[in-house]
Structures are given as structure tokens and as C-alpha cells.
Amino acid sequence: MTNLPPYASTGQRLWHYGFLAICVAIFFFLIFPILVIVPLSFNAEDFFTFTRKMLALDPDGYSFKHYRDFFTNPDWQQALTNSFLIAPVATLLATGLGTVAAVGLSQSHVPYRGAIMAILISPMIVPLIISAAGMYFFYSRIGLQGTYWGVVLAHAVLGTPFVIITVTATLVGFDRSLVRAAASMGANPLTTFFKVQMPLILPGVVSGALFAFITSFDEVVVVLFLGSAAQKTLPWQMFTGLREQISPTILAVASIMVALSILLLSVLELLRRRSERLRGMTPG
Amino acid sequence: MTQTHAPVLTQDGRPLKASLARALRRDKLRAFLLIAPLLAFVLLTFAAPIADMLFRSVENGIVADTLPRTVAALEGWEPATGELPDEPVYAALVEDLKEAVAAKTHTRLGTRLNYELSGMSSLFRKAGRSVQKIEGDDVKAQMIAEDAGWGDIQVWSTVKRLSPRYTPSYFLAAVDAKQTEAGVAFLPERERIYLMLFGRTLSMSIVITLACLVLGYPVAFLLAHLPLRTSNLLMILVLLPFWTSLLVRTSAWKVLLQQQGVINDILVWIGLIGDNARLVMMNNQTGTIIAMTHILLPFMILPLYSVMKTISPSYVRAAKSLGANDWTAFWRVYFPQSVPGIGAGAVLVFILAIGYYITPELVGGTSGIFISNRIAFHISSSLNWGLAAALGTLLLLAVMILFVVYDKIVGIDNVKLG
Numbered sequence: 001m002t003n004l005p006p007y008a009s010t011g012q013r014l015w016h017y018g019f020l021a022i023c024v025a026i027f028f029f030l031i032f033p034i035l036v037i038v039p040l041s042f043n044a045e046d047f048f049t050f051t052r053k054m055l056a057l058d059p060d061g062y063s064f065k066h067y068r069d070f071f072t073n074p075d076w077q078q079a080l081t082n083s084f085l086i087a088p089v090a091t092l093l094a095t096g097l098g099t100v101a102a103v104g105l106s107q108s109h110v111p112y113r114g115a116i117m118a119i120l121i122s123p124m125i126v127p128l129i130i131s132a133a134g135m136y137f138f139y140s141r142i143g144l145q146g147t148y149w150g151v152v153l154a155h156a157v158l159g160t161p162f163v164i165i166t167v168t169a170t171l172v173g174f175d176r177s178l179v180r181a182a183a184s185m186g187a188n189p190l191t192t193f194f195k196v197q198m199p200l201i202l203p204g205v206v207s208g209a210l211f212a213f214i215t216s217f218d219e220v221v222v223v224l225f226l227g228s229a230a231q232k233t234l235p236w237q238m239f240t241g242l243r244e245q246i247s248p249t250i251l252a253v254a255s256i257m258v259a260l261s262i263l264l265l266s267v268l269e270l271l272r273r274r275s276e277r278l279r280g281m282t283p284g
Numbered sequence: 285m286t287q288t289h290a291p292v293l294t295q296d297g298r299p300l301k302a303s304l305a306r307a308l309r310r311d312k313l314r315a316f317l318l319i320a321p322l323l324a325f326v327l328l329t330f331a332a333p334i335a336d337m338l339f340r341s342v343e344n345g346i347v348a349d350t351l352p353r354t355v356a357a358l359e360g361w362e363p364a365t366g367e368l369p370d371e372p373v374y375a376a377l378v379e380d381l382k383e384a385v386a387a388k389t390h391t392r393l394g395t396r397l398n399y400e401l402s403g404m405s406s407l408f409r410k411a412g413r414s415v416q417k418i419e420g421d422d423v424k425a426q427m428i429a430e431d432a433g434w435g436d437i438q439v440w441s442t443v444k445r446l447s448p449r450y451t452p453s454y455f456l457a458a459v460d461a462k463q464t465e466a467g468v469a470f471l472p473e474r475e476r477i478y479l480m481l482f483g484r485t486l487s488m489s490i491v492i493t494l495a496c497l498v499l500g501y502p503v504a505f506l507l508a509h510l511p512l513r514t515s516n517l518l519m520i521l522v523l524l525p526f527w528t529s530l531l532v533r534t535s536a537w538k539v540l541l542q543q544q545g546v547i548n549d550i551l552v553w554i555g556l557i558g559d560n561a562r563l564v565m566m567n568n569q570t571g572t573i574i575a576m577t578h579i580l581l582p583f584m585i586l587p588l589y590s591v592m593k594t595i596s597p598s599y600v601r602a603a604k605s606l607g608a609n610d611w612t613a614f615w616r617v618y619f620p621q622s623v624p625g626i627g628a629g630a631v632l633v634f635i636l637a638i639g640y641y642i643t644p645e646l647v648g649g650t651s652g653i654f655i656s657n658r659i660a661f662h663i664s665s666s667l668n669w670g671l672a673a674a675l676g677t678l679l680l681l682a683v684m685i686l687f688v689v690y691d692k693i694v695g696i697d698n699v700k701l702g
Contacts, residue, residue: 012610023506026499027521033536033578034528036546040539048539049549097322104318109311116319117696118687123330125687127639129656130676133663134333137340137673157329160322218529221641225663238531242538242646251539254532261527265520268527 034258041066041251048248066252076249079237086148086223086233087216090155094212097156098163099205103197105164106171117164124161128221131158136225146228154222159212166211170204170275203275207268214264334680341673344451347443350393351380355447363441363465374424374434381415399668400453400462401442407433441465454674478658478675485654485679488573489637493584495577496633497626500584504625507585508592526582534646537575541566541647567649575647580636584629587694591625627693635686639679655679 004016044063045051053061070076101120105113123131135154136145144150174197182192198205220235227236234253241250291299348355353376361369384390394408414430428435445463446453453463460476461468470476503522507515525533540546548562557563565571595618603613641656648657655675662672690696 015610019502019506023502026503027518029499029578030525030581031521033533033540034525037532037536037539040546047544048542049544049546097325101319101322104315107311107315107318109308110315110319111312114696116323118691119331120322120326121696122687123326125635125683126334127641127656127679127683129639129641129659130334130337130680130683131330133659133672133676134335134337135329136663137669138333138336141336153329157326160326164322214527214529218531220531221660235529235531238535239642239646242531242535246535246538250535254529254535257529257532261524261529265523265527268523269520 037251038255038258041255043248046248066248069249070252076237079232079234082232083217083234086151086155087213090152090159090216091209091213093156094159095163095205095209098160098208099167102164102167102171105168120164121161123158132222132225135222139226145226148231151223151227151231154226155216155219158219159215162211162215163208166208167201167204170201174200203271207271210264210268337673338677340670341454341677342450344446345449346393346396347446348449350384350389354380358444358447363437363444368435368437369440371424374427378415378418378423381411385412385415397442400446401438407431454670457671458674458678481655481658485638488569489634492573492576492580492637493630493634496581496584497630500581500588500629504585504588504592507589522582522585530579530642533579534575534643538647541571566647569652571647572644572652575643576637576640579643580633583636584633587628587632588625592622595621631686631690631693635683639683
């Protein structure tokens with residue numbers, strides 16, 4: 001696909017470059033909306049489009065005022081704090097329970113494996129509005145609606161499928177004879193798990209944890225129904241801001257979050273390389 | 285020779301078979317103990333709420349709980365006779381209402397019955413105020429004198445129809461139907477909204493899935509055929525949107541699609557459209573389709589890519605060496621091998637699309653909203669929770685069917701992320 005043979009006909013050449021052009025256009029479609037908001041977030045005016053001054057690269061056209069608003073406005077700061085109070089706890093819960101269960105699922109003899117897997121994955125598949133509705137009714141009955149722990153538990157359960165999937169995927173490549181070797185040398189199961197198995201599946205666990213974190217950090221539907229004003233998270237604040245005519249501060253928040261996702265992506269890429277190196281492959 | 289039938293023993297003298305069975309049991313138990321905490325957690329915090337919601341879609345204790353005597357007295361009455369219920373029913377109703385007013389539950393009952401017959405809500409509110417005055421005999425005449433509604437046979441047949449503890453009425457309402465004296469009937473054409481919304485949710489999800497396929501296939505193909513170093517680099521362009529917050533991407537599209545937004549500005553600037561003819565690309569179906577295609581595209585590219593990666597290039601080379609031209613080699617040899625990837629990606633995108641809420645809510649306007657938005661409306665604004673639960677159950681059913689299909693195509697164990 002990549003290199004044309006020297007004997008390619010004109011038609012083949014045309015098609016080849018046409019195809020590349022189509023792909024470039026699709027990549028542009030994927031990435032442009034995300035990147036375009038970054039310069040717009042420095043807009044000195046409260047507009048959502050490039051002003052004449054911005055296009056002329058006039059420094060007066062740019063300012064940090066939307067960022068300043070984000071970092072000084074108590075509403076946004078409260079939302080940010082709440083997000084950081086909820087997401088890590090939900091992540092810990094999801095990662096802990098999910099990793100242990102994935103290790104259990106990877107054993108060779110698990111009765112009703114398919115059914116159990118289906119139940120454990122279902123929080124990822126069921127539409128969020130349905131999960132939110134069910135949780136809203138049920139958690140109201142048991143007094144968890146509108147509480148911190150209600151939101152944390154809900155976010156944790158939504159994050160577990162990702163942990164299960166990523167850890168299970170790493171366990172597929174795990175050499176079971178290492179566990180047997182450790183056991184034959186006298187290590188008890190706990191030591192074997194923490195000294196032998198855990199370091200090797202760590203990349204899977206960490207990327208599962210990242211997924212769980214981002215699930216909670218980015219989740220809005222469930223928190224809208226389950227949370228009260230005291231649990232207002234960053235996405236909640238963005239959602240209400242977007243629904244009632246948008247404030248330009250959202251662009252600053254969005255840009256910060258884009259930076260966050262770039263950071264996340266880099267961590268994941270490093271993890272992938274590490275796990276490939278551990279398996280004796282040269283990272284590509 | 286006689287020894288062959290004696291059981292083989294392990295070193296500690298047990299039969300090998302028993303010993304192995306014991307080890308297997310222990311293995312199973314250990315695996316189960318590891319899974320149990322999460323299973324319990326998911327069942328408690330997730331499955332139980334869903335089950336609770338399913339139950340709510342048929343649950344209807346309110347009439348029987350608020351008006352127990354009336355329900356008992358109505359037992360012998362048949363609306364088909366065309367006669368109003370007798371005096372004892374009215375007497376029972378007054379007694380029930382007096383209690384309900386004291387417990388302040390009569391307005392809730394009125395709201396519930398109003399879903400079935402409009403006017404019930406005010407009838408009950410009014411009765412709550414006047415019922416204290418009714419005393420002595422001839423309760424029936426007094427009630428009808430207070431409000432003619434109590435002399436309406438439709439009111440009584442509605443009360444009777446909703447007396448059982450379980451009702452199909454929410455499900456009927458969810459498909460724009462209603463129970464009447466003559467049986468189940470659909471609402472008049474112009475009042476049908478839910479069937480239309482379900483239809484729109486399905487058709488827009490199909491359009492979005494197809495759009496993702498058309499855009500995702502070439503990109504996945506390119507990524508699968510580039511050298512690993514280049515493709516990993518380009519993969520970032522797919523993974524960055526995948527990892528970017530949903531709300532960030534939705535707000536980006538809001539900014540781009542606005543009438544005073546970037547895309548319209550560019551179109552005006554290059555002279556394609558006039559300044560007064562700016563395109564309306566948001567708060568309608570177009571907005572939802574564009575934004576959701578962008579959001580779900582990575583979910584199509586990633587499974588497609590992982591399937592295409594496994595297709596050996598030698599098949600296409602073999603086809604060409606046998607005289608196939610580029611198109612035939614692709615269509616007859618390559619494409620069929622990529623079909624599992626198409627299946628996996630399409631079902632995944634479709635499952636995700638059909639339940640979307642946030643994006644249609646923000647860029648869909650009224651013509652671009654999905655059934656999810658209506659469910660949210662009934663939970664938080666109209667407070668018709670039974671109907672919300674029934675709509676949710678139908679949506680859940682659709683997703684579950686798709687989930688089974690996905691399991692058949694890909695296997696839930698083989699879902700890959702990133």
C-alpha cells in the first residue's frame with residue numbers, strides 16, 4: 001500500500017494518491033475539532049470563533065482571561081476539587097476488585113465463566129441513561145442518592161469492566177509456569193502473586209486503572225442523577241455550562257483536558273512499550 | 285494381570301482420581317473466591333438497580349395501597365354494564381379518601397391516574413378538599429354533586445383497570461398504545477411520539493454506524509498496511525480523540541457548528557455561502573450525526589485495525605499473481621477476510637450509539653434527540669417514573685440483543701481497548 005511499484009499505471013497512481021488524500025481528510029476530521037479549541041481558548045473576546053485580531057496574530061487578540069476565570073471562579077474550582085475527590089477513590093475500588101477478579105477469571109477451571117464475564121462487563125454495555133435511572137431509583141431507596149459514596153460506588157462499578165478487560169488481556173500472555181516455579185521454590189500464593197505475577201501484569205493493571213479513572217473523571221450522566229449540588233463534578237459543570245448558553249471558560253477547561261488526555265496517552269504508550277520489552281519484543 | 289483394575293494411588297495412598305477431583309474442586313473454589321467480591325459488588329451496585337428499574341415499569345401498588353376498600357368494593361362491578369357503581373363503592377371511596385387526605389397521598393394517586401385519563405389529577409385534588417363535608421347516607425349523590433366527574437363511568441373504569449398491583453399500562457404507553465374498554469388501542473397518529481422516537485433512534489444509529497464504517501475502513505486499512513513505526517505514530521491521531529473527554533469533543537462541535545461558528549465563518553470567507561445564508565448545522569439531526577460520528581469513529585477503527593492486522597498480505601499477492609486486478613483482489617479476497625472486523629466495529633458502534641444521551645442533548649435540538657433524552661426527561665422533569673422505566677426496559681432489551689450478537693461475533697472475552 002505504501003510504496004507504489006515503479007511499473008504502476010496512471011490509474012493506479014491516481015487511485016493511490018486519491019486514497020491517501022481521503023485518509024488525510026479523515027485524520028483531519030478526527031483531530032481538527034480537538035485542536036481547534038486550543039487557540040480559541042486564548043480568545044480575548046467572548047466569541048467562539050477566530051476574531052480578526054487573532055487571525056492577524058495581534059497579541060491584543062489573545063489573552064489568558066478564560067484560564068484566569070477557570071482558576072479563580074469558585075464554581076469551577078469546586079467542581080475540579082469534587083472530580084479529584086471522587087475519581088481516585090472510584091479508581092482504587094475498581095482496580096482492586098477488578099484485578100483480583102481478572103486473576104480469578106484467568107484460572108483454568110472457572111464454572112459459568114461466560115455468564116460471569118457477561119455480568120461483569122455489562123456496566124460498560126448498558127446505556128448510561130439506564131444505569132443512571134436504575135441507580136437513581138435504587139440508591140434513593142437505600143439513602144445513597146445525593147451522597148458522596150453513592151457517586152463513588154456508581155463510578156467504581158462503571159470502571160470495573162475496563163479493568164477486567166485490560167488485565168485479562170495481559171494475563172493471556174502470562175506464562176503460568178512462572179507461578180508453578182515460584183510455588184515449587186516454596187513461595188506461598190500471596191508472595192507468588194505480589195512478587196511474580198503482579199510485576200508482570202502491572203502494565204495491564206495501570207492501563208485499566210487509567211481507564212477507570214477517565215471513566216469517572218469524564219462521567220456526567222450518572223452523576224447528574226445520583227449526585228446533589230455538593231457532588232458537582234467538572235463534567236457536570238461543563239454540561240450545565242454547555243446547555244445554558246455557553247461560557248467561553250469552557251474552552252479553557254476543554255483545552256486543559258486535551259492536555260490531560262495527551263499526557264494520559266503518553267503514559268499508556270510508555271506502558272505498552274514496557275510490556276512489549278518485558279515479553280522480549282522490540283517495541284515498534 | 286489382575287492388578288490392572290485396582291485404582292492407581294497417589295503417594296499418600298488416596299486414589300488418584302479422587303485426589304485429582306479434590307485438586308480441581310480446590311482450584312474452582314479459589315477462582316470463585318477471587319471473583320466473588322467483584323461479582324457481589326456488581327450485583328449490588330449495578331444489577332440490583334437495573335432489576336429495580338425493570339420492576340418499576342410494571343409495578344402499580346399505588347391504587348391498591350391508597351384506596352384498599354374501594355378496590356375491594358369495585359370487585360363485583362363491571363364497567364361493561366354501563367351502570368355507575370353502587371352506593372357501597374362510594375361509601376368505601378369516601379372512607380379511603382379521608383385516610384388518604386390525612387396521609388397526603390391522594391394527590392400522588394391523582395397524578396398517577398392522570399397518565400391514563402386527563403382530568404383525574406384535579407378531580408382527586410378537589411375531592412381531597414370536599415370529602416370532609418360528606419356525611420350520612422346517600423354518599424353517591426353527594427359526591428356527584430360535589431364534582432360531576434364522580435358520575436363519569438370512565439373515571440370508575442380507569443380506577444378499576446388500575447387496581448391490580450401490576451400493570452402493562454406503562455409499556456403500552458411506551459409504544460403509544462392505551463388500554464380502553466374495547467381492549468388495547470394505539471393513540472391517534474399525531475399523538476404517537478415514542479414509536480417515532482424509537483424509530484429515529486434506530487435510524488440515526490444506523491446512519492452513524494454506516495458513516496463510521498465508511499470513514500473508518502480506509503483509515504484502518506492504511507494503518508494496518510503501513511510499517512509499524514509509521515502506523516503507531518498515526519495511531520495517535522485515532523487514540524487522542526478516543527482518550528479526550530466526551531464533553532470536550534461535544535463542546536468542540538458546538539463551537540464548530542454554530543451559525544457564528546468556525547465552519548460557517550470559513551465557508552463565508554471562501555465565498556461558498558453568503559453571510560446571510562449561514563448553514564444551520566446544529567440543534568438538528570445533522571449536528572447529532574456529525575458529532576456522534578466523530579465521537580464513535582475510534583470505536584470502529586480499533587477493532588477493524590486489529591482484524592486487518594491479522595490478514596496475511598500473501599492472499600492478495602496470490603490473487604494478483606493469478607491475474608486478478610486490484611479491485612477484484614480487494615473485493616473478492618481481502619474484503620471478505622475483513623468482515624469480522626466490520627461486524628465487531630459496527631455492532632460496538634451501534635450499541636454505543638443507540639443509548640447515547642449527552643451529545644444529542646447538547647447538539648440535537650428537538651429533531652435530533654434520542655429515546656435516552658426522553659427517558660431522562662421523564663425521570664427529572666415529568667416525574668413519570670413508570671413510563672421512564674418502561675422506555676428504559678425496551679431500550680435495554682434492544683441493547684441486550686445486540687450484546688448477544690456481539691458476543692457471537694467477537695466473544696466478550698476478546699474485547700480489546702486501545
